[in-house]
Amino acid sequence: MEQGLWLQETVKPWGIHLDETQLKQFDQYFHLLVETNKVMNLTGITEEREVYVKHFYDSLTLMLQLGEKGRSALRMIDVGTGAGFPGIPLKIANPDWKVVLLDSSRKRIQFLEQIAGELGLQNVTCIHGRAEDFAHQKEYRQMxxxxxxxxxxxxNVIAEYCLPFVKVGGSFIAMKGSAVDEEVVEAKRALHVLGKNQVEVQKLTLPDEMGSRHLVNLTKRDHTxxxxxxxxxxxxxxPIV
Structure with missing residues (x-):
């Protein structure tokens, strides 16, 4: 639980208060991830400290962008969720959120259903499919x-996948590693076409010099x-250019 206690202290200034149950959930998640990774390619990161920094801490940085909005019971969709990042860590930290995890791999979705079940996470829906299809369905579009x-x-590509899911006034936050200035410029027309989006970029540095991150927060101001x-x-x- 050493890494869990580190995470608990590190995210506390962000307004995230992880209790003992939540720390146990992160610990279970780590062990299930590493065990399942032996038979399924989920992540190249399996050392405990790295998982806590590059997967758990990294996922929770979205709370910095959400601010007060993140305190309410949000409805969230994680597109191309893979092994559940950032969706599962955000759900653990925010039990009252309703979370949809979407991925094109049936095996990954089965893994996420196992995670949700074993961690006792409520209001988590795991969907096998493509964003291009589900974003046109009434129960998901702009919801x-x-x-x-x-x-x-x-x-400009990922925005087309994700923004159709977002209601007007909502946000799409793209988690990017490398510098994003050129991408934001290149995506200018796409971001306008897909909902007249307001753009805010935040640069972050991971602990232990484990890399830099950019959060691109798009606030949707019109229908897609x-x-x-x-x-x-x-x-x-x-791509839209």
Missing amino acids: FDLATARAVAKL PKAYPRKAGTPVKQ
């Missing part, structure tokens, strides 16, 4: 206060046109 993605794709997202594969091949 979320917050969408997140640890973005591998460029901002019905044409978006386009069919599977199109946003990558023909």
Whole structure:
């Protein structure tokens, strides 16, 4: 629990107060992640300190962008969630949030269902599928206060996947590693087309010199046109520029 106590103290100034139950949930998550990773490729990071810094701490940095909004019972979708980052750590820290985890890998979704069950997490829905399909379904389209993605794709691409899920007035926060200035400029038209989004970028440095991060917070000010997202594969091949 040493790393859990470290996490508890580190995020306390952000207004996140992790109790003993939540620390146990992070500990369970770590052990299930490492064990499952032996038979399924979930993460290249398995050393405990690194998992706590690069996965758990990193995921919780979104609370810095949300501020007071993060104190309410948000409805969140994590697109391309993979092994559950940032969705599961955010759910552990905010038990009253309603969280949807979306991924195109059935095996990863089965792992996340196991995590939610064993950690006793309520109001977690794990969905196997593609954002391009689910973002056009009535029960998901523009229904979320917050969408997140640890973005591998460029901002103009990942924004097309995620912004259709966000209600007007809500936020999409893209978690990026490298510098994002060029991407933000390149995505200017896409961010306007997809909902006249207001952009705020926050740079963070992980503890122990484990790297830098950028949170790109897009506040949605208008509805996303019905044409978006386009069919599977199109946003990558023909990004909005």
